[in-house]
Amino acid sequence: EAQVTQNPRYLITVTGKKLTVTCSQNMNHEYMSWYRQDPGLGLRQIYYSMNVEVTDKGDVPEGYKVSRKEKRNFPLILESPSPNQTSLYFCASRGQVRADTQYFGPGTRLTVL
Amino acid sequence: DQQVKQNSPSLSVQEGRISILNCDYTNSMFDYFLWYKKYPAEGPTFLISISSIKDKNEDGRFTVFLNKSAKHLSLHIVPSQPGDSAVYFCAASVAGNTPLVFGKGTRLSVIA
Numbered sequence: 001e002a003q004v005t006q007n008p009r010y011l012i013t014v015t016g017k018k019l020t021v022t023c024s025q026n027m028n029h030e031y032m033s034w035y036r037q038d039p040g041l042g043l044r045q046i047y048y049s050m051n052v053e054v055t056d057k058g059d060v061p062e063g064y065k066v067s068r069k070e071k072r073n074f075p076l077i078l079e080s081p082s083p084n085q086t087s088l089y090f091c092a093s094r095g096q097v098r099a100d101t102q103y104f105g106p107g108t109r110l111t112v113l
Numbered sequence: 114d115q116q117v118k119q120n121s122p123s124l125s126v127q128e129g130r131i132s133i134l135n136c137d138y139t140n141s142m143f144d145y146f147l148w149y150k151k152y153p154a155e156g157p158t159f160l161i162s163i164s165s166i167k168d169k170n171e172d173g174r175f176t177v178f179l180n181k182s183a184k185h186l187s188l189h190i191v192p193s194q195p196g197d198s199a200v201y202f203c204a205a206s207v208a209g210n211t212p213l214v215f216g217k218g219t220r221l222s223v224i225a
Contacts, residue, residue: 043157043202044215045213058212090157092156098145099164101159102159103156104156104158106155107154107155107156
């Protein structure tokens with residue numbers, strides 16, 4: 001079954017404690033990205049990757065890091081989380097062509113106290 | 114500055130009637146548009162798309178209309194069903210594999 005998986009699904013942490021949200025896809029997609037969803041703001045892109053070792057900033061990259069060492073994985077790293085990073089995070093992937101369907105993961109709800 | 118706008122945060126429609134969700138954009142370079150549907154506790158799922166060379170695309174009960182001169186697109190759902198109750202996101206992109214830009218979403222409630 002084609003899918004994008006994220007872990008953990010829910011996380012409560014404290015300010016400053018480094019965390020990683022993993023994302024993995026089984027569709028051999030070149031393109032992967034991270035979004036955050038906040039009330040009244042919709043989906044905003046954090047980072048994206050066109051292929052292995054190629055990453056680029058989206059609209060709201062401050063406070064986040066990503067890496068793309070393997071095609072299937074695209075972890076999101078918060079080196080020093082802050083309360084304003086409390087949000088619902090989605091990972092997504094698609095093929096090379098933008099007309100390809102973009103598949104989203106189930107989401108990770110992060111709360112930073 | 115918001116490039117993709119969904120000005121109606123919510124919409125209620127009776128089952129069997131037509132649902133019309135609207136989306137406006139400001140960037141004239143956008144040439145590919147999509148609609149995504151999102152249920153609670155799930156990720157968005159792709160619904161339908163349209164290229165700027167077309168003004169209409171249909172898939173079953175879902176039709177997307179594009180008016181380039183007005184920089185406006187709409188999603189029609191006919192007939193609406195209770196299972197269509199979800200948040201609908203409009204998205205757009207510029208040629209060249211650039212990231213999607215999403216609107217804020219419209220919550221559709223279909224009342225039985």
